[in-house]
Amino acid sequence: MLWTEISRNADADWLRDQASFRLKQLDALDGIDFIQRIVDQYRARTGAPPTSWDDMMRAGLLRGVPPDPTGVPFQLEPATGKVTLDPRSSLNPLPSAEHPL
Numbered sequence: 810m811l812w813t814e815i816s817r818n819a820d821a822d823w824l825r826d827q828a829s830f831r832l833k834q835l836d837a838l839d840g841i842d843f844i845q846r847i848v849d850q851y852r853a854r855t856g857a858p859p860t861s862w863d864d865m866m867r868a869g870l871l872r873g874v875p876p877d878p879t880g881v882p883f884q885l886e887p888a889t890g891k892v893t894l895d896p897r898s899s900l901n902p903l904p905s906a907e908h909p910l
Contacts, residue, residue, distance in 0.1 A: 830900075833878040837900050844875050844883060845892045858890025 816828035847870050851859050865871040874882045881898040894903055
């Protein structure tokens with residue numbers, strides 16, 4: 810809510826830009842969590858993580874490769890099924906417990 814309020818009411822352009830960036834990062838984190846739950850459903854059905862987004866599409870769990878809020882596709886680690894932000898995304902590094910917003 811704080812970043813939303815700042816993006817709406819800040820007097821300085823740089824502060825509005827920073828708020829917009831942070832909101833996109835939060836959306837990316839939400840997207841990763843959502844997609845990770847779908848990947849976990851696939852693993853529960855098949856007993857193994859998907860090796861590619863194509864596996865997820867063939868299983869009918871996704872329509873396409875999911876993008877982050879900037880349009881860069883999320884990455885799927887084939888060995889673990891972990892969903893992450895692509896290193897090329899301008900949203901890197903995402904906030905974490907070690908590096909909060």
